[in-house]
Amino acid sequence: MFGLPLAFSAPLLLTAFLALPLLWFLLRVVPPKPREVSFPPLRLLFGITPKEESAARTPWWLTALRMLLAALVILAAAGPVWNPPAAAPTGSGPLLLVIDQGWPAAASWEARRSAAAALIDEAETNGRGVALIPTGDVPREATLSTPAAARDRLRSLEPVPYAPARKEALALAGRLLGTEPNAGVVYISDGVDLGADPDTARAFADLGAGARLLVVGGGVAEPLALAGAENAAEALTVKVLRPTAGSPRAGRVTARDMRGLVLAEAPFTLPEGTSEVDARFDLPVELRNEVARLEIAGEHSAGAVQLLDKRWRRRSVGVVSGTSTDTGQPLLAPTYYLSRALGPFADLRVAETGSATENINRFLDQRLPVLALTDVGTIPPATRNRLAKFVEDGGVLIRFAGPRLANAQDDLLPVRLRRGGRVLGGSLSWETPQKLGSLTPEGPFRDIKPADDVTVNRQVLAEPDGTLGDRTWATLADGTPLVTGTRRGKGALVLFHVTGDTSWSNLPLSGTFVEMLRHVVALSDAPPPPETAPAGTAVQPAGRPDVAALPPARVLDGFGAFRPAGPTARALPADYRGRSTADHPPGFYGPPDGLVAVNTLLPADRPKALDLSALGGRTEPLQESAPRDMRGPILIGAMLLLLLDALAVLFLAGGLSRMGGTRPRPGAAAILLAAVMLGATAGAFLPGPARADDSFALKATTQTRFAYVVTGDSEVDDISRAGLDGLATFLAQRTALQAGEAMGVDIGKDELAFFPVLYWPILANTPVPAQPVLARIDAYMKQGGTVIFDTRDAIESPGGPGAPLTPAQARLKEILSRLDIPELEPVPRDHVLTKAFYLLKDFPGRFTGGTTWVEALPAARDDADRPARAGDGVSPVIITSNDLAGAWAVSRSGEPMLPLTPGEPRQREIAFRAGANMVMYVLTGNYKADQVHVPALLERLGQ
Numbered sequence: 007m008f009g010l011p012l013a014f015s016a017p018l019l020l021t022a023f024l025a026l027p028l029l030w031f032l033l034r035v036v037p038p039k040p041r042e043v044s045f046p047p048l049r050l051l052f053g054i055t056p057k058e059e060s061a062a063r064t065p066w067w068l069t070a071l072r073m074l075l076a077a078l079v080i081l082a083a084a085g086p087v088w089n090p091p092a093a094a095p096t097g098s099g100p101l102l103l104v105i106d107q108g109w110p111a112a113a114s115w116e117a118r119r120s121a122a123a124a125l126i127d128e129a130e131t132n133g134r135g136v137a138l139i140p141t142g143d144v145p146r147e148a149t150l151s152t153p154a155a156a157r158d159r160l161r162s163l164e165p166v167p168y169a170p171a172r173k174e175a176l177a178l179a180g181r182l183l184g185t186e187p188n189a190g191v192v193y194i195s196d197g198v199d200l201g202a203d204p205d206t207a208r209a210f211a212d213l214g215a216g217a218r219l220l221v222v223g224g225g226v227a228e229p230l231a232l233a234g235a236e237n238a239a240e241a242l243t244v245k246v247l248r249p250t251a252g253s254p255r256a257g258r259v260t261a262r263d264m265r266g267l268v269l270a271e272a273p274f275t276l277p278e279g280t281s282e283v284d285a286r287f288d289l290p291v292e293l294r295n296e297v298a299r300l301e302i303a304g305e306h307s308a309g310a311v312q313l314l315d316k317r318w319r320r321r322s323v324g325v326v327s328g329t330s331t332d333t334g335q336p337l338l339a340p341t342y343y344l345s346r347a348l349g350p351f352a353d354l355r356v357a358e359t360g361s362a363t364e365n366i367n368r369f370l371d372q373r374l375p376v377l378a379l380t381d382v383g384t385i386p387p388a389t390r391n392r393l394a395k396f397v398e399d400g401g402v403l404i405r406f407a408g409p410r411l412a413n414a415q416d417d418l419l420p421v422r423l424r425r426g427g428r429v430l431g432g433s434l435s436w437e438t439p440q441k442l443g444s445l446t447p448e449g450p451f452r453d454i455k456p457a458d459d460v461t462v463n464r465q466v467l468a469e470p471d472g473t474l475g476d477r478t479w480a481t482l483a484d485g486t487p488l489v490t491g492t493r494r495g496k497g498a499l500v501l502f503h504v505t506g507d508t509s510w511s512n513l514p515l516s517g518t519f520v521e522m523l524r525h526v527v528a529l530s531d532a533p534p535p536p537e538t539a540p541a542g543t544a545v546q547p548a549g550r551p552d553v554a555a556l557p558p559a560r561v562l563d564g565f566g567a568f569r570p571a572g573p574t575a576r577a578l579p580a581d582y583r584g585r586s587t588a589d590h591p592p593g594f595y596g597p598p599d600g601l602v603a604v605n606t607l608l609p610a611d612r613p614k615a616l617d618l619s620a621l622g623g624r625t626e627p628l629q630e631s632a633p634r635d636m637r638g639p640i641l642i643g644a645m646l647l648l649l650l651d652a653l654a655v656l657f658l659a660g661g662l663s664r665m666g667g668t669r670p671r672p673g674a675a676a677i678l679l680a681a682v683m684l685g686a687t688a689g690a691f692l693p694g695p696a697r698a699d700d701s702f703a704l705k706a707t708t709q710t711r712f713a714y715v716v717t718g719d720s721e722v723d724d725i726s727r728a729g730l731d732g733l734a735t736f737l738a739q740r741t742a743l744q745a746g747e748a749m750g751v752d753i754g755k756d757e758l759a760f761f762p763v764l765y766w767p768i769l770a771n772t773p774v775p776a777q778p779v780l781a782r783i784d785a786y787m788k789q790g791g792t793v794i795f796d797t798r799d800a801i802e803s804p805g806g807p808g809a810p811l812t813p814a815q816a817r818l819k820e821i822l823s824r825l826d827i828p829e830l831e832p833v834p835r836d837h838v839l840t841k842a843f844y845l846l847k848d849f850p851g852r853f854t855g856g857t858t859w860v861e862a863l864p865a866a867r868d869d870a871d872r873p874a875r876a877g878d879g880v881s882p883v884i885i886t887s888n889d890l891a892g893a894w895a896v897s898r899s900g901e902p903m904l905p906l907t908p909g910e911p912r913q914r915e916i917a918f919r920a921g922a923n924m925v926m927y928v929l930t931g932n933y934k935a936d937q938v939h940v941p942a943l944l945e946r947l948g949q
Contacts, residue, residue, distance in 0.1 A: 068654050071647060078644040086636040099188030100135035100150050101125065104179050107142030107163060108170035109606055110198035110249075110613070112307035112564045114226040115165055117628055118194050121222055122160055125192055126153045137182055137189075141175040142166035142564075148182040165564025167308030167606055168586045169200040176209035183213070194628070195223035198249050199616040210621050221618055225627025228252065230302050231309035232259070234609035237320040239349060242287040242294045244312055246274050246302065249613045251281045257302055259285040264298040271303070282612070291353045295319040301566060308592055309613075311566040313603035315594070321376055321527055322353045324369035327506075328362045328382035328410050328788070328826050335879060340380035340406060340506030343514035347523050352376070361784030362826050363389050363777070370396055375530040377401065380506040381408025384826045385416060386777050393418055398495030402530045404523075405499075406506040407466040409829035409862055420477050420492040420499045421468040439463040440482040442518070449479035449491070450525040456480075457518045462488065462511040464864075465503040480522070488513075489522065498529045509864060556580055556602055561593030568593070578604070585611070702749075706760035709746035712925075713761035714891070716750040722767050723750060728903055729891025730765060733921045736894070740922065741843065743929075754779045758786040762928050765891060768797045768821075770813035780824050787827075787882035792928045795822075798889035800856030801907055815887070827883050831862040839881075842926040849920040851888030853907050859885040880931045884924060893917035 105111075105122055122138075129136050130153035137148050138156045140163055151159070183189055191213065234245040244259060256275045263269055270293075272285040287294065297318075302310040325348075327341050336342055341356050348354055355374065357365030362382045369377055370392050377396070382405070385393065394417070397403050403418060405411065413425055442460040445451040468474055468487050479500075480489040491500040504510040513519050556578055558571035576589045580600075585608045586592040594601040607613075618625070705711075712734065714726035730748035737743045751758060753775065758764060764786065775783075787793060797814040804810070811819065833839055833849065839860060840846045849858040861881035893914055895903040906913045 068651070071651055071654065075644055075647040075651065078640050078647065082637045082640040082644065086640065088634040088636050099186050099190065100137060101129040102137050102139065102148075102179050102182060102186075102189050102191045103156070103194070104139045104141065104175055104191065105163070105194040106170055106172070106196040107140040107166055107564075108172075108196060108198070108200070109165055109167050109308040109564050109566075110200075110229040110231075111196040112165035112566070113229050113305055113310075114628065115565075117226060118196075119160060119163070121628055122194060123157060126157050126160065129153050137179075139175050139179050139182075141170035141172045142168075144171050144174045144178065148178045150186075165307070166588070167562045167564045167566075167592050168588060170196075173206040173209050176206070176213050180209065180213050190220070192220045192222060193621065195221060195616060195618065196229070197223045197616050197618075198229060199614045200611070210618070213621065221621055221625045222628050223616075223618070223625070229307060229309065229613075230255075230257070230305045231307075231607055231613055232300055232302060232312040233605075233607040233611050235300060235312045235314060235318060236609075237294055237314075237318050239320075239353070240288070242289065242297060243284045244300050245282050245609075246276065246285055247282045247607075247613055248276060249281070249615045251279045254278050257304065259287075260301050260303050261287055261289075261297045262299045262301070263296045266299075269293060269297060291320050291322065295321075306565045306567075308562045308564055308566045308586075308606045311562060311592070311606070313562075313592065313594065313605055315601050315603035317528070317603075320351070320353050321530055322355060322372075322374045323348055323376040323378055323527060324365075324372070324374045325354060325356045325378045325380070326362050326365045326369070326382060327357070327380045329380065329408065329828070329879070338507060340408075340514075343508070343519075344378060344380065344506050344523075347514065347520045348378075348527070350520070351524055352527055359785065359789060361781040361788060363781045363784060366393065375401055376404065376527050378404040378406070378506075380406040381410045381828075382826060383408075383410030383412075383414030383828075384824065385418070386780075386824060388777065390416060390418060394494075397497035397499060400496035400530065402498045402500065402526065404502070404526055406502045406504070407510070408505045410826055412466050413829045418499065420490045420501050421474060421487070422471070424467040424469055440484055440486070442488065442513070443481040443483040443485065445480050446478060448476075450529060451479055451489070451522055454518060454521045454525070457516045460511065460513050460516050460518060462504055462513070464510040468503070491526075498526075500526050500529075556582075556596035556600075558591075559594045559596065559598070559601065561591040562606075578602075584608070702756060703760065706749060706757075710743065711746045711761060712748050712763050712765065713751045713758070714748060715753055715764065715766040717767060717769055717772060719769060722769065725895050725903065726750070726765055726767055726891045728896060729894035732894040732896040733918065733925070735896070736918045737922055737925060741926070743925070753782060758782065758791060759789060762791065763925060764791060764793045766793055766795050767891065768795055768814045768818045770817055772814075772817050772821075774817070774820055774824070777824070780821075784826050787825075790880065790882075792880060792882055792884060792924075794890070794924065795883065795885045796851070796890055797856075797885075797887040798852075798892065800851075800853035800887040800889070803856065803887060812887075818885070828881075829862040830859045830883065830885065833858045833860050834863065837863065839923055839927045842923040842930065844919040844923055846916070846920060846923060848916075849886065849888065849890075849924075850893070850913055851886065851890035851917050851920070852892035852904055853888045854910075854913065856887030858888070859883070880928055888917075890917065890921060894921055 103122055103125060105118060111118055126136055134153075135150040136153050136156035137150050138159050139145065139148050142165065143163070179191060183191065193213075228248055228250060231247045232244050233247055236243050242261070246257070246259065248255070254275065254277055256273070258271050258273045260271050261269045270287050270289055272287050274283050274285040276283050285300075287297075297314055300312040300314065325341050325344050327339065329340065345354050345356060355369065355372075357369070360368075362379070363386055366377065366379070366382075366385070366389055377393075393403060397418075405419065412423070415423060415425070439461045441458070442456050442462075445454055445456055462482055465482075465486065465488070468490060473492075474487065474490075477490045477492045478487045479491050480487070482488050486503075488503055489500065490503070491498060502513075504513060506514060508514055558575040558577065560568045561571050561575055563569050571591075571593070574588065575591055575593075578590050578595055580596070580602060582590070582595075582602065582604065584590070584604075586604050586606050590604055592604050592606045594603055596602050706713075712730040714723070714730055716723055717726075727748050727750060734745035734748065737745060749761070751761070751764070783793065795818055797812065797818055799812045799814045802812050803815065835847070837860065848854070861883060892904045893906060894917065897903055902914065906917075
């Protein structure tokens with residue numbers, strides 16, 4: 007009526023409003039006009055002003071009040087009903103009631119059930135049978151029942167947490183309509199299309215062709231849904247969806263953990279003309295990983311809930327590099343490529359300072375689930391034991407090959423390695439670079455499509471044994487392993503047989519590398535396969551993850567609330583990726599430590615408005631509340647107006663004036679002002695106490711200085727200091743470098759990062775430093791420093807392969823075995839160290855028979871015709887036995903302090919030149935290698 011949800015049970019009584027004008031006239035003439043009586047003595051009272059007066063006519067406002075009272079009585083008698091139920095289609099046949107039972111109907115389910123109940127009541131009044139057909143629990147056959155049975159069936163219906171079977175329900179109603187042509191059909195629709203199905207549209211057309219049809223839908227707030235949760239690098243986001251791009255709408259999304267506790271709330275606003283928007287949670291990654299449920303506040307439906315399992319977690323990965331390239335050339339470092347590859351799906355923590363051992367221990371203390379070690383060779387026993395326990399407890403250890411790993415061997419690898427590695431396509435190799443071959447179907451990479459342009463020119467080889475085939479996840483074209491892995495306890499060990507940068511292959515430049523790392527990182531949450539070794543067994547091959555059926559743990563009902571799994575819920579495979587169905591309702595499946603979430607909507611799902619144009623028929627909106635008889639409230643309003651009328655009559659008769667009282671005397675308000683003076687004194691911030699001793703740092707940093715390790719032998723330490731001072735004097739005379747006096751350092755206490763070069767004379771009785779001290783040396787070398795180890799015993803060493811070691815060399819070997827050093831080689835003739843400043847062939851000191859060792863360079867290419875070669879950085883280690891400091895040592899008067907052996911005329915000059923080349927090599931790195939190429943480049947350019 008007049009666009010309002012209002013109807014009348016006796017509308018004919020509204021004709022009584024026609025009598026209201028007559029009532030108005032009658033009220034205006036009552037009370038009657040006063041009669042005048044002549045009484046002469048009353049003339050004496052004419053001069054007295056009357057205190058009370060009576061109206062001669064009824065005031066207009068009192069007449070309007072009584073007219074309104076009469077109108078209310080008429081309205082109450084007409085039987086007004088607010089939110090009247092929809093009237094069923096006319097006809098003598100039964101009522102076919104089809105009701106949408108999917109999750110979009112959950113938010114307004116009570117209104118839908120009330121509308122259906124009112125239709126059933128009307129059918130009962132008219133003596134019609136009822137066939138109730140829900141679209142969620144579609145019966146096999148539609149049968150007519152009594153209204154009482156249909157009412158009981160309606161009370162038992164609840165929304166289902168999956169898409170309704172609308173096509174089957176409409177087809178069932180169509181078959182029943184064929185047997186009952188006089189039936190009236192009512193379809194209570196939720197108005198949401200969860201998938202364009204042409205069969206559903208055809209069922210709509212068939213049902214609406216010849217039916218007496220009523221469609222009840224709309225009139226309530228459209229349902230909201232969640233889909234596409236993404237735990238990105240910056241924040242956790244989820245899409246808020248609605249079927250139509252209607253008017254603006256706002257709300258909030260709540261994030262809860264597995265126990266149901268609220269972790270955060272994110273507001274959202276759907277602007278006009280927009281059907282989706284992102285809700286964003288700016289939380290720390292540790293807190294985001296605890297989110298197990300996202301829900302729209304106040305929207306009670308399964309579609310408004312997104313469940314998150316461990317697959318949505320943004321795992322933290324600690325990256326530790328054993329090379330010094332990270333400091334010298336960060337854009338060529340393995341950590342650069344790993345950061346780009348892991349960044350889209352993991353939270354990266356890259357160790358930028360400190361030794362590899364320190365960084366590994368720090369990440370283990372932080373309880374990160376995944377560690378990636380790039381070219382980390384020697385690991386101290388204590389740290390190795392912690393890593394082994396980390397893997398046993400469920401961590402994933404990813405290792406990348408490199409020169410250091412190629413010459414190391416430990417038990418934290420999935421396979422045993424051959425020392426040295428394999429070079430493909432070099433000048434001394436008959437083999438060509440290999441392409442990526444196959445990915446093992448039983449491994450975690452089985453779903454990855456390998457790239458065709460991946461080539462490998464160097465790798466570390468695995469020793470063949472009976473388990474190598476089971477542990478191989480990816481191979482090259484010739485069948486050699488490229489990636490191997492194995493399960494150990496609850497965790498996994500994974501080895502990439504190439505480096506994490508592009509020096510050995512172009513795999514880090516491909517998308518295959520990203521997908522491989524994504525699948526490997528996901529192993530941190532995957533349960534161990536059934537063949538995992540029991541306690542006491544070393545390792546087991548890591549094959550295809552467990553795909554056994556996972557039983558339902560907790561599932562959602564149509565309102566989005568958790569409940570125990572019912573008898574109809576079936577187990578699902580561990581790799582299930584579909585949306586919820588009747589057999590697999592949304593919820594959590596599997597054991598408590600490996601839950602898999604199934605959601606009502608997939609990330610690509612977008613609810614749309616349901617097209618009901620094919621049905622035709624009459625359409626009525628759904629009322630949010632049940633029908634309500636308005637006679638009681640209207641009669642109460644009439645009684646209040648009657649009471650108001652009585653008070654008005656009493657006022658006009660002067661009754662209120664006789665009931666007056668004394669006025670309250672106004673009291674004087676006292677306002678008290680309190681002034682509080684706050685003295686703000688400016689605090690003087692005094693500097694804290696100075697450090698105990700900053701003189702060492704000031705002295706080391708105000709000028710470039712060389713350092714030597716204090717051995718405790720005063721004679722050796724004096725020679726080291728005098729030698730480095732003599733080298734500094736030589737450099738000041740021949741180069742632009744003005745170095746200061748050499749400084750002795752205690753490697754266990756002093757900061758080493760101030761010095762580009764650290765000269766370490768090795769004595770036979772030199773104690774092996776403790777592991778924390780060796781970790782400081784590792785960190786110094788990784789951050790770009792170079793240590794010159796000098797055993798000073800070339801005259802004592804017989805030389806040659808297989809020769810016995812001198813005591814000093816044996817002690818040096820023991821020290822180096824506990825350091826993470828790269829593969830070494832004698833200085834080649836084309837090494838940049840031979841051309842950094844002077845052109846040299848060897849590097850003599852006080853002796854000439856020793857060999858100088860540096861980090862091994864990558865294999866030379868066939869087309870590389872250059873006078874000098876250099877690696878990606880500076881060698882962190884230079885080893886000699888020629889006693890360099892003994893040749894450089896000069897007294898304050900400039901005279902040599904020690905004689906030379908064999909004492910050739912230019913031996914001391916060449917020794918100084920060797921020192922100059924070492925210093926220039928450390929300070930300039932690859933720059934000098936490029937400089938010596940200038941003539942060749944100019945020649946190629948024709949200049």
